[in-house]
Amino acid sequence: MPSIKAAIIGFGTVGKGVYKIVDEKREQIKKQTGYTVDIVAVLVRDITKTRNIFPGTVLTDNIDDILNNPEITVIFEAIVDEEPAYTYLSQAIEKGIHIITANKKMFAKHGPALLKHAEFRNIQVGYEATTAGGVPxxxxxxxxxxxxxxxxxxxxxxxxxxxxxxxxxxxxxxxxxxxxxxxxxxxxxxxxxxxxxxxxxxxxxxxxxxxxxxxxxxxxxxxxxxxxxxxxxxxxxxxxxxxxxxxxxxxxxxxxxxxxxxxxxxxxxxxxxxxxxxxxxxxxxxxxxxxxxxxxxxxxAGMYPTGSAMVADLLHIIRQQVTELIPN
Ligand SMILES: NC(=O)c1ccc[n+]([C@@H]2O[C@H](COP(=O)([O-])OP(=O)(O)OC[C@H]3O[C@@H](n4cnc5c(N)ncnc54)[C@H](OP(=O)(O)O)[C@@H]3O)[C@@H](O)[C@H]2O)c1
Structure with a gap:
């Protein structure tokens, strides 16, 4: 079964929600898309805090560990404030990574630029979770x-x-x-x-x-x-x-x-x-x-409504972009 490798930036209420849902809905996602989704890296500010993640998931405070991993083709972004979120997502688009964000403060200001950049690079942007949480x-x-x-x-x-x-x-x-x-x-x-x-x-x-x-x-x-x-x-x-x-x-x-x-x-x-x-x-x-x-x-708002809106964005991207999600 082909596997899509994804990373989560920010592991608070929303990031954890995405992680849990991807794990809990593994079989359903497989059935619906023909792909498994693996969260292979999580970025946080403080890597000394205990995190409830599987041993195979890399925990890092260095965005380059995600951006320079050629396997990662999707990033879920759930940190707060405009920066460094905007810079990270711009860099991700430049690297050919699809992005899904919950960060409304950043997206209200920089969404139009990110969308334009992403269109130019043929990259998908999911932002359902930025507005009204679980309401689609x-x-x-x-x-x-x-x-x-x-x-x-x-x-x-x-x-x-x-x-x-x-x-x-x-x-x-x-x-x-x-x-x-x-x-x-x-x-x-x-x-x-x-x-x-x-x-x-x-x-x-x-x-x-x-x-x-x-x-x-x-x-x-x-x-x-x-x-x-x-x-x-x-x-x-x-x-x-x-x-x-x-x-x-x-x-x-x-x-x-x-x-x-x-x-x-x-x-x-x-x-x-x-x-x-x-x-x-x-x-x-x-x-x-x-x-x-x-x-x-x-x-x-909330862990599950917001996380599920982000996972729904991923499923939408998989359907749109199937061929580019698995690197050659
Ligand atoms: N909570 C909701 O229900 C909800 C709903 C819709 C949208 N949102 C949006 O989703 C985003 C996340 O919200 P949240 O409630 O999950 O926030 P949160 O619980 O405060 O978690 C934020 C996470 O981001 C990490 N982080 C912050 N700045 C960082 C940086 N510069 N580099 C790396 N990691 C960084 C934090 O790391 P540490 O753990 O190391 O501190 C933490 O894991 C926000 O933009 C928010 O507006 C939230």
């Missing part, structure tokens, strides 16, 4: 675009913010307590700044914008407001009046082709599709010229 929004929009035109996208793209707003409404707790609840339950990062400031949702919206509209609005012109200033009394009062606060990322294409985007809390009425989305779920409404409106709802 990238593939859905990609499919829609073949015969339709996206007019508007609205979404709850940050599960932590949605959890906090839900907790404030249902438990009557202040923002700070709701944030601590989210952290205790493992939904919020130790540093939740990007989540509660709207930056995380903004990055995801820019990734969707590039895909759906082929461009992004000027970043400085997009109003980005977080949820950290919202008072529990406001949330409860709104709820009693039949409204709900939701943190919504919204982008639309105007008649002249320009884009208008904003990210922030809004009050929604009960008939709005995002009204009932509680807890850590994400939801995205895509409005198109021919289809009308389509809403996708699901888990926006």
């Amino acid at each position: 929004i990238i593939r859905t929009i990609g499919n829609l675009l073949s015969g339709d035109r996206v007019k508007r996208i609205q979404g709850i793209l940050n599960g932590t913010s949605n959890f906090i707003l839900t907790d404030m409404r249902t438990e009557g707790v202040p923002f700070k307590t709701a944030l601590e609840d989210a952290q205790k339950l493992g939904f919020a990062e130790a540093d939740p700044t990007d989540d509660v400031s709207g930056t995380d949702a903004f990055c995801k919206l820019m990734i969707l914008s590039s895909l759906a509209f082929g461009s992004q609005p000027e970043w400085e012109k997009v109003s980005v407001v977080g949820i950290d200033h919202i008072q529990t009394d406001d949330v409860v009062e709104a709820s009693n009046a039949g409204y709900r606060y939701r943190h919504v990322a919204d982008i639309r294409q105007n008649d002249d082709g320009s884009l208008t985007a904003k990210v922030g809390p809004v009050l929604l009425e009960a008939n709005h599709p995002l009204y009932s989305i509680d807890g850590v779920d994400n939801a995205v409404i895509v409005e198109t010229e021919y289809l009308g409106a389509l809403t996708l709802i699901g888990p926006g």
Whole structure:
């Protein structure tokens, strides 16, 4: 059975999820694609920490151990921040390695350049996990675009913010307590700044914008407001009046082709599709010229939803690129 050799960059929540799923779904992947997938290397910052990996997997803190291994034809990238992720993935493309990333901060800014570079080198890029975790929004929009035109996208793209707003409404707790609840339950990062400031949702919206509209609005012109200033009394009062606060990322294409985007809390009425989305779920409404409106709802983060979105990208790449995945 031919074997595809892959590496994982970053072995935190997401990297570990990919590793586990590739192991647990080994037989299924074999059956579906005719290939086995072996994770032969894992890159981390600190190689002294104990990692739960098989003896055959190389653990390294040196990217060259991956980039210079001619057997490796796919990289899963799950580290944080723009750099060194962008540099590593650019180098991987240059070496002819297909890339799959979960790194939204990096991809919002550098995704268009990576995609262009990859197209030039005939390399595949998977980025389903960057946006709305396990909700297959990238593939859905990609499919829609073949015969339709996206007019508007609205979404709850940050599960932590949605959890906090839900907790404030249902438990009557202040923002700070709701944030601590989210952290205790493992939904919020130790540093939740990007989540509660709207930056995380903004990055995801820019990734969707590039895909759906082929461009992004000027970043400085997009109003980005977080949820950290919202008072529990406001949330409860709104709820009693039949409204709900939701943190919504919204982008639309105007008649002249320009884009208008904003990210922030809004009050929604009960008939709005995002009204009932509680807890850590994400939801995205895509409005198109021919289809009308389509809403996708699901888990926006976590080890298994995000890891499985990355493995789904791999299966897609295998189907697209079968011949170049096994070196001669
Ligand atoms: N968590 C989620 O549910 C989720 C969902 C969607 C997308 N994402 C995105 O996926 C990425 C990973 O998230 P995560 O939650 O898995 O993060 P995490 O738990 O903090 O893990 C990050 C991993 O990256 C490694 N790392 C960081 N900087 C590195 C560097 N310069 N060189 C080599 N390794 C480095 C760390 O190494 P050490 O272990 O040695 O520190 C760690 O293993 C992020 O970009 C995040 O935005 C996360």
